[in-house]
Amino acid sequence: xxxxxxxxxxxxxxxxxxxxxxxxxxxxxxxxxxxxxxxxxxxxxxxxxxxxxxxxxxxxxxxxxxxxxxxxxxxxxxxxxxxxxxxxxxxxxxxxxxxxxxxxxxxxxxxxxxxxxxxxxxxxxxxxxxxxxxxxxxxxxxxxxxxxxxxxxxxxxxxxxxxxxxxxxxxxxxxxxxxxxxxxxxxxxxxxxxxxxxxxxxxxxxxxxxxxxxxxxxxxxxxxxxxxxxxxxxxxxxxxxxxxxxxxxxxxxxxxxxxxxxxxxxx
Amino acid sequence: xxxxxxxxxxxxxxxxxxxxxxxxxxxxxxxxxxxxxxxxxxxxxxxxxxxxxxxxxxxxxxxxxxxxxxxxxxxxxxxxxxxxxxxxxxxxxxxxxxxxxxxxxxxxxxxxxxxxxxxxxxxxxxxxxxxxxxxxxxxxxxxxxxxxxxxxxxxxxxxxxxxxxxxxxxxxxxxxxxxxxxxxxxxxxxxxxxxxxxxxxxxxxxxxxxxxxxxxxxxxxxxxxxxxxxxxxxxxxxxxxxxxxxxxxxxxxxxxxxxxxxxxxxxxxxxxxxxxxxxxx
Numbered sequence: 144x145x146x147x148x149x150x151x152x153x154x155x156x157x158x159x160x161x162x163x164x165x166x167x168x169x170x171x172x173x174x175x176x177x178x179x180x181x182x183x184x185x186x187x188x189x190x191x192x193x194x195x196x197x198x199x200x201x202x203x204x205x206x207x208x209x210x211x212x213x214x215x216x217x218x219x220x221x222x223x224x225x226x227x228x229x230x231x232x233x234x235x236x237x238x239x240x241x242x243x244x245x246x247x248x249x250x251x252x253x254x255x256x257x258x259x260x261x262x263x264x265x266x267x268x269x270x271x272x273x274x275x276x277x278x279x280x281x282x283x284x285x286x287x288x289x290x291x292x293x294x295x296x297x298x299x300x301x302x303x304x305x306x307x308x309x310x311x312x313x314x315x316x317x318x319x320x321x322x323x324x325x326x327x328x329x330x331x332x333x334x335x336x337x338x339x340x341x342x343x344x345x346x347x348x349x350x351x352x353x354x355x356x357x358x359x360x361x362x363x364x365x366x367x368x369x370x371x372x373x374x375x376x377x378x379x380x381x382x383x384x385x386x387x388x389x390x391x392x393x394x395x396x397x398x399x400x401x402x403x404x405x406x407x408x409x410x
Numbered sequence: 411x412x413x414x415x416x417x418x419x420x421x422x423x424x425x426x427x428x429x430x431x432x433x434x435x436x437x438x439x440x441x442x443x444x445x446x447x448x449x450x451x452x453x454x455x456x457x458x459x460x461x462x463x464x465x466x467x468x469x470x471x472x473x474x475x476x477x478x479x480x481x482x483x484x485x486x487x488x489x490x491x492x493x494x495x496x497x498x499x500x501x502x503x504x505x506x507x508x509x510x511x512x513x514x515x516x517x518x519x520x521x522x523x524x525x526x527x528x529x530x531x532x533x534x535x536x537x538x539x540x541x542x543x544x545x546x547x548x549x550x551x552x553x554x555x556x557x558x559x560x561x562x563x564x565x566x567x568x569x570x571x572x573x574x575x576x577x578x579x580x581x582x583x584x585x586x587x588x589x590x591x592x593x594x595x596x597x598x599x600x601x602x603x604x605x606x607x608x609x610x611x612x613x614x615x616x617x618x619x620x621x622x623x624x625x626x627x628x629x630x631x632x633x634x635x636x637x638x639x640x641x642x643x644x645x646x647x648x649x650x651x652x653x654x655x656x657x658x659x660x661x662x663x664x665x666x667x668x669x670x671x672x673x674x675x676x677x678x679x680x681x682x683x684x685x686x687x688x689x690x691x
Contacts, residue, residue: 153514153554155552155553155554276514276515276518277514278513278514278515278518306512306514307512309514310511310512310513310514313556314508314556359506359508359509362504362506362509362510363509363510363512365472365504366502366504366509366510366512367512367522368472368497369470369472369497369502369504370497370501370512370522370523370526370570370571370574371494371497371498371523371526371527371574372522372526373494373526377528378525378526378528379524379525379529379530379531379534380531381517381518381521381524381525381531381534381535381538382518382521382531383531
């Protein structure tokens with residue numbers, strides 16, 4: 144069940160989207176997410192849906208694969224919908240318990256929009272991570288944030304930590320699964336009991352996991368040093384970031400999308 | 411002078427209590443003298459805690475000797491200015507394949523070393539290609555390391571070291587976490603590097619089968635070099651190996667027992683074919 148999270152997992156296939164410069168994808172995703180929060184009417188959401196559909200089609204990542212990653216945030220999605228549904232003030236639509244709990248018209252609208260917004264947000268960022276190798280992604284981030292080095296922000300180190308964290312997510316997930324099975328075999332119970340009991344049951348899972356993570360970190364640091372890693376100075380790039388025509392074209396498409404969004408937003 | 415030379419090498423692990431006071435120390439390596447010639451295939455053998463990994467870490471300047479000296483390609487590892495040269499000259503492959511692969515894609519991982527060394531982009535690609543081909547992993551260059559088997563991951567790690575163009579490659583129990591097939595894959599790749607590229611190989615292991623092809627074997631015990639010689643010489647001393655808690659390969663053991671029962675056989679038989687031939691079968 145844990146293995147279902149596709150966020151941060153690269154999907155190996157060759158496509159136009161895969162080949163784009165990570166800076167374009169990062170910028171595009173960011174703009175797309177921002178646009179989602181400004182969109183208020185149905186037309187805008189249709190536009191966003193269309194935009195997403197086209198990008199998914201171009202990326203050649205199976206839609207099923209993307210949806211699988213959504214399962215992990217289903218809980219968050221439902222929670223958001225419930226909160227918006229019941230806690231938004233306005234004209235009541237349905238009331239329960241003599242008016243103490245009610246669903247308002249505004250709440251319903253907000254809940255639906257919020258759900259769509261969140262779903263789009265996750266799909267949008269999933270596409271970015273599915274089509275960009277994390278190394279590439281952090282490269283892009285490193286490059287975009289480079290100006291911050293003036294303020295002594297350790298941009299390269301941050302990017303490196305990020306890419307290592309991403310690399311170890313699947314390994315640690317697998318390990319969690321293994322420890323879980325080992326502890327279950329010895330009588331640990333992760334499934335029953337109330338929330339507090341279940342949280343307590345996690346302790347025999349987390350302690351070995353964290354210890355092993357530290358051990359791995361130690362090993363990895365040694366392996367990196369053995370391969371001459373000494374921070375970002377004098378480091379060359381195997382895959383330097385260079386904008387090509389496709390990348391400018393992609394920027395143009397994002398701009399077009401934003402323009403259309405502004406136009407539709409006025410309707 | 412050899413590519414790696416040590417003189418009375420000593421390394422002490424210092425144990426400290428919670429306040430940081432010295433509680434005691436363990437001498438993991440104790441007066442080791444080695445002289446390894448370029449192009450050699452050296453195996454270092456020993457059971458757990460014999461100090462073989464500690465010794466290996468000295469060859470890459472990850473650890474510095476407490477006493478004595480170690481020279482890698484003529485450079486003293488205690489010289490800070492030579493540190494990166496030493497690490498480039500003597501590449502190191504570790505035990506756990508998952509904990510030494512940094513890249514999310516095979517080729518990116520192989521390129522990590524050259525990137526750190528400041529090799530120009532075009533040359534990095536050439537090096538990655540030739541390194542992956544040398545270990546037979548070129549067709550997997552676009553794969554995620556998580557989708558590879560243990561043996562394949564270790565071969566990627568070896569390619570990652572090769573891309574730095576080392577003169578010597580140290581493998582610290584590279585097969586300890588692999589299944590028998592993966593072990594064979596890795597050892598085959600290592601042998602090819604030694605034979606084809608004339609790369610100096612230092613293989614640290616506790617699997618006896620893997621040292622058969624080595625030119626010279628050092629057996630370590632309690633931080634000291636207990637035995638040294640060719641594999642054949644080492645394997646003809648079955649009783650000594652047993653005293654050091656090491657197993658000899660099954661064939662060698664069989665030949666040894668047969669000889670003890672009065673069948674005339676030469677000492678130190680290493681492979682099944684040899685035994686068959688000696689028995690006239």
